[in-house]
Amino acid sequence: MTGDDTNCTHAREWLCAYRDDEADDDALARSHLDTCNNCQCWSATFDRVTRHARLRAPMAPAPVTATVTRIAREAPPVRHATFGRVLLGIAAASGPLVLILDAAGVFGHSHLGSTDGRHADVLTTALYGGYALAAWRPDRLAAGLLPVAVLAAAITLALSVVDVTSGAVSILDELSHLPLLIGAAGAAVATRASQPVAAPPTDRTTHTPIAHSV
Amino acid sequence: MSRRQTRHDARRRTLADHDADALARRASRGDSDAFAALCTGIHHDIWRYCWSLTGDRDLADDATQETFLRATTAIGRFRGDAPVRVWFVVLARRSLGDTLDRAKRAPVPADPVAIPVRDGTGYVDLGALITALAPDARQAFVLTQMLGFSYADAAVAMDCPVGTIRSRVFRAKSALVDAWHADHHTDAAHETNAEEASE
Numbered sequence: 456m457t458g459d460d461t462n463c464t465h466a467r468e469w470l471c472a473y474r475d476d477e478a479d480d481d482a483l484a485r486s487h488l489d490t491c492n493n494c495q496c497w498s499a500t501f502d503r504v505t506r507h508a509r510l511r512a513p514m515a516p517a518p519v520t521a522t523v524t525r526i527a528r529e530a531p532p533v534r535h536a537t538f539g540r541v542l543l544g545i546a547a548a549s550g551p552l553v554l555i556l557d558a559a560g561v562f563g564h565s566h567l568g569s570t571d572g573r574h575a576d577v578l579t580t581a582l583y584g585g586y587a588l589a590a591w592r593p594d595r596l597a598a599g600l601l602p603v604a605v606l607a608a609a610i611t612l613a614l615s616v617v618d619v620t621s622g623a624v625s626i627l628d629e630l631s632h633l634p635l636l637i638g639a640a641g642a643a644v645a646t647r648a649s650q651p652v653a654a655p656p657t658d659r660t661t662h663t664p665i666a667h668s669v
Numbered sequence: 670m671s672r673r674q675t676r677h678d679a680r681r682r683t684l685a686d687h688d689a690d691a692l693a694r695r696a697s698r699g700d701s702d703a704f705a706a707l708c709t710g711i712h713h714d715i716w717r718y719c720w721s722l723t724g725d726r727d728l729a730d731d732a733t734q735e736t737f738l739r740a741t742t743a744i745g746r747f748r749g750d751a752p753v754r755v756w757f758v759v760l761a762r763r764s765l766g767d768t769l770d771r772a773k774r775a776p777v778p779a780d781p782v783a784i785p786v787r788d789g790t791g792y793v794d795l796g797a798l799i800t801a802l803a804p805d806a807r808q809a810f811v812l813t814q815m816l817g818f819s820y821a822d823a824a825v826a827m828d829c830p831v832g833t834i835r836s837r838v839f840r841a842k843s844a845l846v847d848a849w850h851a852d853h854h855t856d857a858a859h860e861t862n863a864e865e866a867s868e
């Protein structure tokens with residue numbers, strides 16, 4: 456590359472950034488542009504191309520505008536995700552606390568002595584971890600967690616009803632299952648809030664589905 | 670024409686950044702009117718960006734629709750760390766990537782966007798020149814020239830250093846200037862041949 460080429464490239468690079476408000480003045484580049492015929496020709500075309508690109512930027516076609524307007528009107532932004540996340544967060548935080556109290560024997564018998572009890576606690580802890588993850592990213596994880604959370608809450612509730620009505624345990628003892636109920640409710644609310652919205656049909660008469668447009 | 674004026678021209682039909690960000694914050698709290706105003710205000714920019722990703726009108730239409738569908742649930746996570754226009758552009762890039770992954774293909778322009786520009790005695794199709802750019806250069810050019818992004822915002826949108834944006838914009842503009850000149854030489858050659866043939 457000759458010295459002239461280097462000067463031309465430097466001056467053009469500077470002009471490009473300078474026109475975009477992304478470079479300070481550069482006396483060397485400016486003086487080169489003032490004296491180099493090639494760069495003056497280049498910069499005239501450069502300004503013309505840039506001006507046309509800015510003034511003639513293509514607009515979204517009318518059917519796309521109509522579709523976007525309809526999406527915005529018919530699928531308002533998520534409102535309830537916060538409530539669902541709060542419920543999931545409460546369940547995720549209170550669950551381990553309840554497990555510790557349970558281990559200490561606050562809710563009747565401690566499970567720590569039995570292998571089965573410890574296995575059950577491991578599964579419950581995993582579920583609480585799921586609540587925490589779903590509270591973090593409800594749009595991605597709440598729906599996946601929902602069936603497990605609802606089944607766990609329903610089965611636990613059914614067993615509790617049987618135990619309490621048979622007098623085997625008191626209602627106070629069964630409060631340890633409250634995080635499971637709150638978690639299931641949180642997963643349901645967050646899932647509802649994060650439901651994927653069905654695509655409204657486009658107005659485009661020549662609509663080409665993305666999978667078949669080639 | 671001042672430098673700031675030219676930057677302003679790129680946005681003359683769209684929302685100012687601070688207005689768009691204020692609408693986005695309201696929309697993230699569930700304000701549906703704000704969300705509708707935001708979508709209407711920036712959808713031309715998002716369509717332009719989707720076009721710059723693909724070079725294809727139909728793909729841009731589909732990607733724009735998918736982006737705004739996703740935005741209805743994703744806007745709740747907007748925290749205002751970056752301008753909402755940047756946030757939307759990133760969402761558009763991911764939407765298009767997922768859509769193409771599902772379709773298991775790369776974007777192949779089938780329905781290019783024409784931007785006929787009268788220059789001297791003939792016309793130049795600026796849309797075709799832009800579509801012919803390398804994809805990275807094309808995106809950087811559209812973001813900074815047609816959407817009015819600063820290089821820093823474009824760097825966030827394209828997930829690369831600011832210096833890379835600077836060189837991509839320069840490469841794009843240099844290629845466009847060369848192509849513009851080449852087009853004119855071709856036109857001139859055609860005209861000369863036509864004149865010779867008629868003699």
Ligand SMILES: [Zn+2]
Pocket residue numbers: 459462463464466487491492493494
């Ligand atoms: Zn020069």
